[in-house]
Amino acid sequence: MKFFRFAEARVLWFLVLLLGGLEVGARLFEVHLSKDVKHIRSLPDVAAELKAAADSRLKVLIVGNSLSREGLDAEMLKQGLAARTGREVELAAMYPDGSNISQWYYGYRRYFDQTGAKPHLVIIGTSRPHLLDAPAEPDRLAAFYTSLQDMPQLLSEQSGDVEAISKAVLARGSMLFAHRGRVQPLVFYNLVPGYTETTQTLAVRREAGTPEQGGEAASVEKQAPAESVRCLSDLLGTFQKEGVKAMLVAIPMPQPYALPESVLTEANKAAVPVLSGGAAMHLEPRYFPDGYHLNAAGAAMFTRRLLEEIEKLPADSFSKP
Amino acid sequence: MWFNSFGFWLFFIVVALVYSRLRLAGQNRWLLLASYFFYGCFDWRFLSLILFCTVLNFHAGLRIAEAEDEKKRKFWIGWSIVISLFVLGIFKYLGFFTREMSALLQSAGVIHSPWVVELMLPAGISFFTFHALSYTIDVYRRDTQVSRSFVEFALFISFFPQLVAGPINRSTLLLPQMGRERPACDERRFREGLYAIVTGLFLMVVVADNMAWLAGHVFNSDPARLGGAEVLVGVYAFAFQIYGDFAGYSSIACGTACWLGFDLMENFRRPYFAISPQDFWQRWHISLSTWLRDYLYIPLGGNRSGRWGTYRNLMVTMLLGGLWHGAAWTFVVWGGIHGLWLAVHRAFGGAKKKTGQPTPGWLVVVKWAVTFHLVCLTWLMFRAETFSQAWALLLRLGSGWEWTAFVQTSVSLIGFFLLPWLLFEAWLEYKKDDHALLKTSWIWRAVLYGYLVLMMLFFPPPIPAEFIYFRF
Numbered sequence: 189m190k191f192f193r194f195a196e197a198r199v200l201w202f203l204v205l206l207l208g209g210l211e212v213g214a215r216l217f218e219v220h221l222s223k224d225v226k227h228i229r230s231l232p233d234v235a236a237e238l239k240a241a242a243d244s245r246l247k248v249l250i251v252g253n254s255l256s257r258e259g260l261d262a263e264m265l266k267q268g269l270a271a272r273t274g275r276e277v278e279l280a281a282m283y284p285d286g287s288n289i290s291q292w293y294y295g296y297r298r299y300f301d302q303t304g305a306k307p308h309l310v311i312i313g314t315s316r317p318h319l320l321d322a323p324a325e326p327d328r329l330a331a332f333y334t335s336l337q338d339m340p341q342l343l344s345e346q347s348g349d350v351e352a353i354s355k356a357v358l359a360r361g362s363m364l365f366a367h368r369g370r371v372q373p374l375v376f377y378n379l380v381p382g383y384t385e386t387t388q389t390l391a392v393r394r395e396a397g398t399p400e401q402g403g404e405a406a407s408v409e410k411q412a413p414a415e416s417v418r419c420l421s422d423l424l425g426t427f428q429k430e431g432v433k434a435m436l437v438a439i440p441m442p443q444p445y446a447l448p449e450s451v452l453t454e455a456n457k458a459a460v461p462v463l464s465g466g467a468a469m470h471l472e473p474r475y476f477p478d479g480y481h482l483n484a485a486g487a488a489m490f491t492r493r494l495l496e497e498i499e500k501l502p503a504d505s506f507s508k509p
Numbered sequence: 510m511w512f513n514s515f516g517f518w519l520f521f522i523v524v525a526l527v528y529s530r531l532r533l534a535g536q537n538r539w540l541l542l543a544s545y546f547f548y549g550c551f552d553w554r555f556l557s558l559i560l561f562c563t564v565l566n567f568h569a570g571l572r573i574a575e576a577e578d579e580k581k582r583k584f585w586i587g588w589s590i591v592i593s594l595f596v597l598g599i600f601k602y603l604g605f606f607t608r609e610m611s612a613l614l615q616s617a618g619v620i621h622s623p624w625v626v627e628l629m630l631p632a633g634i635s636f637f638t639f640h641a642l643s644y645t646i647d648v649y650r651r652d653t654q655v656s657r658s659f660v661e662f663a664l665f666i667s668f669f670p671q672l673v674a675g676p677i678n679r680s681t682l683l684l685p686q687m688g689r690e691r692p693a694c695d696e697r698r699f700r701e702g703l704y705a706i707v708t709g710l711f712l713m714v715v716v717a718d719n720m721a722w723l724a725g726h727v728f729n730s731d732p733a734r735l736g737g738a739e740v741l742v743g744v745y746a747f748a749f750q751i752y753g754d755f756a757g758y759s760s761i762a763c764g765t766a767c768w769l770g771f772d773l774m775e776n777f778r779r780p781y782f783a784i785s786p787q788d789f790w791q792r793w794h795i796s797l798s799t800w801l802r803d804y805l806y807i808p809l810g811g812n813r814s815g816r817w818g819t820y821r822n823l824m825v826t827m828l829l830g831g832l833w834h835g836a837a838w839t840f841v842v843w844g845g846i847h848g849l850w851l852a853v854h855r856a857f858g859g860a861k862k863k864t865g866q867p868t869p870g871w872l873v874v875v876k877w878a879v880t881f882h883l884v885c886l887t888w889l890m891f892r893a894e895t896f897s898q899a900w901a902l903l904l905r906l907g908s909g910w911e912w913t914a915f916v917q918t919s920v921s922l923i924g925f926f927l928l929p930w931l932l933f934e935a936w937l938e939y940k941k942d943d944h945a946l947l948k949t950s951w952i953w954r955a956v957l958y959g960y961l962v963l964m965m966l967f968f969p970p971p972i973p974a975e976f977i978y979f980r981f
Contacts, residue, residue, distance in 0.1 A: 196699060196703055196951070196954070198951045198955065199703075199951050199958060202951075202952075202955035203955065203962060206959050206962075206963075207962070210963075350515055350516035350519065351514055351515055351516060354515035368967055369969075371967035371968070372967060372968050372969070379921075380917075380918055380921045380922065381914075381917040382913070382914030382916075382921075383918050383921075385914035386914050386915050386917075386919075389914070389915065390722065
């Protein structure tokens with residue numbers, strides 16, 4: 189590759205320096221990009237605190253997404269669990285925005301399991317779709333959730349898809365690449381007039397589609413494979429292997445729902461209690477100010493209900509005897 | 510394996526590394542293998558089709574060259590043209606033909622249920638068929654030497670940078686390059702290739718794909734729900750989508766070929782700066798328009814058939830050019846409109862040679878604006894699924910000129926994605942030099958490439974778009 193020695197060397201160096209500078213910037217300032225990144229980057233500290241806590245305390249880890257973050261009153265839960273078990277509670281949480289079972293599986297392994305920060309109890313907060321296997325963004329998984337040790341597993345799951353593998357590898361190595369998707373919304377939502385409304389309209393129309401086609405949602409539903417819960421099964425398997433107790437908690441949504449049958453079967457197989465009261469809760473819209481997440485009053489109401497359900501669980505549901 | 514995929518660039522790195530270690534014969538065999546692998550990635554079942562096309566035309570070329578009798582030469586060129594077009598017709602037009610025939614027979618009450626035969630369209634079939642035909646016609650006309658090396662000829666047909674979407678290279682340009690030592694990728698080639706690739710990727714990834722979802726909104730919506738301004742920005746968006754898509758692909762094809770030591774035909778030269786239909790077709794899909802000119806328009810008589818004969822030849826050429834793009838009446842009508850426009854332009858003296866007097870600036874601007882908007886209107890027909898949709902959208906242009914959120918967004922995004930690029934093209938236009946940037950200080954290239962790379966990195970499309978010309 190003789191030409192690399194001389195051709196356009198200054199231009200290429202300029203590009204390398206530009207991208208290198210931005211990479212450094214991305215690494216230094218990524219926590220300022222969003223609360224979510226800040227939360228993800230705080231996970232090693234969260235895990236370290238959990239690890240350092242005395243074993244006499246009940247170490248509880250909440251795993252979920254923004255539904256769990258907004259839908260569970262952490263302090264009330266902590267006090268309730270302490271009252272139920274008679275032990276002081278060390279509460280930690282991993283609930284990045286928009287995450288689901290893939291992120292929870294790899295994130296738990298990277299930040300908690302492989303660092304020896306094992307909780308006694310994991311509470312997985314979910315709604316209907318979050319525990320089902322779904323196409324995950326391999327770059328996001330690789331950059332923020334997957335340890336180097338788990339990278340081969342993540343890559344092998346891409347079934348030889350060169351695009352997905354390349355993106356995962358690039359994102360694992362470059363924070364600039366991993367965060368590339370954050371720039372566009374930042375610029376467009378703030379600077380382009382009408383962008384929010386347009387994207388919402390287009391998303392709705394795409395889902396609705398034309399009457400003859402039955403819409404994108406209908407076609408996705410038609411093409412979607414049968415519900416699979418491989419990731420959940422792997423995560424529960426990891427808990428079982430390490431003697432970590434778990435429970436699944438259905439977080440209320442504006443409309444009542446039922447957890448998928450396959451999730452209930454898998455939980456049953458792993459002897460994991462499912463507290464699905466939240467799924468059936470019909471709360472007034474005022475408890476969902478943004479139409480999706482519970483507000484503080486709703487969270488308190490739900491956590492109280494949850495603690496009543498927890499109260500009924502046998503004593504060995506909280507930690508290995 | 511698209512040019513804007515990681516897979517392609519991994520493939521290209523491996524191909525280029527091995528290629529640089531081989532001598533000519535080995536290089537040709539290696540490139541042929543790589544090209545068949547590349548084509549097989551789209552659909553390996555059609556490898557036999559491209560092989561058939563290659564054998565057919567290689568054999569026909571040999572027969573034409575060997576024949577001393579004019580009748581035999583005519584027979585073999587006819588054989589090559591008829592069989593090649595028959596294969597193209599079967600794969601590309603059978604569905605269209607049976608659908609139209611079926612509708613006709615149904616309306617006449619001959620049949621009661623539709624009878625349509627649809628075949629899967631092999632990637633790039635129109636391109637490699639025209640490619641092969643240019644060879645046999647050139648051999649027949651004695652414009653090119655017959656190829657006696659099957660590997661060289663097969664590589665000429667299947668050379669991967671230009672295989673699925675052109676440019677449609679002539680045998681006179683590309684075939685000789687297969688048989689001789691090609692220059693190594695020196696500084697000049699690397700620079701030119703890099704320029705073509707980076708600009709091509711920007712056009713594909715940033716311009717085309719970001720315009721695709723704006724255009725898609727308009728063309729996938731019920732026209733009754735759209736306002737005139739929305740239709741207009743949707744048509745503009747499609748105009749830049751198809752330009753970015755195809756010009757970008759062609760540019761990357763030229764760039765990668767350049768790095769491998771090949772020179773391909775230029776396919777686009779800032780078409781939206783055209784100031785007449787004739788000018789537009791000298792800038793848009795140049796390899797197809799010159800192909801049609803040399804192998805159809807001129808054999809039909811060109812402009813030597815008198816005024817009306819010339820108009821007829823223009824119409825026939827453009828109608829068939831439209832049909833080449835796809836098996837639908839909308840494409841035929843699109844070609845017809847361009848043919849009519851070219852004829853009208855010629856009738857009013859627009860195609861006459863320049864007198865030497867400079868055209869006033871304001872007139873250039875008026876001509877440019879008229880040409881650009883008429884081209885955009887023809888894109889409406891090109892992109893529409895049916896006549897009724899095209900007509901309904903056209904009617905909507907005359908009403909409901911509200912400044913909706915979609916219009917605001919589209920205008921802002923078209924400006925955001927295209928304004929800097931169009932300013933750069935305007936500068937090239939002013940310089941009248943496609944490679945003007947390569948003659949400036951390195952810092953300007955560095956700044957431009959930096960901008961293009963960052964745009965590609967940070968502004969990918971919200972919804973992945975498909976490459977339009979793949980279907981042709």
